[in-house]
Amino acid sequence: MPRAVIAIGGNSLITDKDHQTVQDQYLAAGETDHHIAQLVKAGWEVAISHGNGPQVGFILRRSELSRHELHEVPLDVCGADTQGAIGYALQQNLINDFRAMGLAKQVATVVTQVEVSADDPAMLNPSKPIGTFFDEAEAKQRQEKEGWAVLEDAGRGWRRVVASPQPVRIVEIEAIRTLMDAGVIVIAVGGGGIPVVADENGDLHGVAAVIDKDLASAVLAKDINADLLLISTAVEKVALRFGTPEQEWVDRMTLSEVKQYLAEGTHFAEGSMAPKMRAVVQFLEGGGQRALITNPENIAKAIAGDTGTWIVHD
Numbered sequence: 001m002p003r004a005v006i007a008i009g010g011n012s013l014i015t016d017k018d019h020q021t022v023q024d025q026y027l028a029a030g031e032t033d034h035h036i037a038q039l040v041k042a043g044w045e046v047a048i049s050h051g052n053g054p055q056v057g058f059i060l061r062r063s064e065l066s067r068h069e070l071h072e073v074p075l076d077v078c079g080a081d082t083q084g085a086i087g088y089a090l091q092q093n094l095i096n097d098f099r100a101m102g103l104a105k106q107v108a109t110v111v112t113q114v115e116v117s118a119d120d121p122a123m124l125n126p127s128k129p130i131g132t133f134f135d136e137a138e139a140k141q142r143q144e145k146e147g148w149a150v151l152e153d154a155g156r157g158w159r160r161v162v163a164s165p166q167p168v169r170i171v172e173i174e175a176i177r178t179l180m181d182a183g184v185i186v187i188a189v190g191g192g193g194i195p196v197v198a199d200e201n202g203d204l205h206g207v208a209a210v211i212d213k214d215l216a217s218a219v220l221a222k223d224i225n226a227d228l229l230l231i232s233t234a235v236e237k238v239a240l241r242f243g244t245p246e247q248e249w250v251d252r253m254t255l256s257e258v259k260q261y262l263a264e265g266t267h268f269a270e271g272s273m274a275p276k277m278r279a280v281v282q283f284l285e286g287g288g289q290r291a292l293i294t295n296p297e298n299i300a301k302a303i304a305g306d307t308g309t310w311i312v313h314d
Helices: 022-041 053-065 075-101 135-146 173-181 213-225 255-264 273-285 297-303
Strands: 005-008 045-050 107-108 113-115 128-134 147-151 158-162 186-188 196-200 204-205 228-232 238-240 248-250 252-254 290-294 311-314
Touching: 005 022, 005 213, 022 045, 022 075, 022 297, 045 075, 045 173, 045 213, 053 075, 053 128, 075 107, 075 186, 075 196, 113 204, 128 135, 135 147, 135 158, 147 204, 173 186, 186 238, 213 228, 213 273, 228 273, 228 297, 252 255, 255 273, 255 311, 273 311, 290 297
Parallel strands: 005 045, 005 228, 045 186, 107 186, 113 196, 228 290, 252 311
Antiparallel strands: 128 158, 147 158, 196 204, 238 248, 290 311
16 A cells, blocks of 8 residues: 655644634644545555644743743643644544545554754754744843743744754654554654654653654655655645746656755745755655645645646656
């Protein structure tokens, strides 16, 4: 059976600013799950990863507002919380879809740690904004009292920034492989995984960092010998020179073309398509065969070759 990792963006669970509640996110997860269930019905083994940026932001905001009443929630624990909550929504919707289809498939969420290196250069250069916007005075106060790194964020206010290191190892990979080999649909490395570092004794400890979800998904895909890395995002296809009058939608790219476009730096926006394309490069160079980028509602059509952007070897 062909095997795929499907990476879902955290923002795809929030359709707009008026639909952000837990129930709204559950319904959005159900819409995406319906398309994934069709893929499973067609004979694919599937592992699902997901983003968690907005959801972690919500937890941090609640923690901020209640800090005079309750303890604040560390960032690594926020990631674990979202893995459980988002995984719950995804797996329940999938179980309901499988029951309606008459498929005897099991689904399990694995709370997943991803090891990063304490010596990663990103650890010395925090760059990923998270959580609440502050005025400059409060941000500097937090910096002094709590050791935060803070930066002004695009004229919108000051925010805490944390490191975004490279994923090195998925700690629970053997459990994930065992589940998949038993035919279980697995939800794993949510939010890029809970970032942990190993001390001199090999013991793991959580760190305040954010791992790119698509890069972690590429590691997962490589480690389970997936045939396909499918990145589900907001657009049906990838575009060159996105947002310009010369914008061009692309059906197919080769690995060397993607590397060239990334080097040119004018096609894919940072914080949007560029990390996804780097994840594709990592997967293909690590032995993967094919990658596909499309939006959730077109997953089945894209797998059939009717839409989406395929990235393949030269």
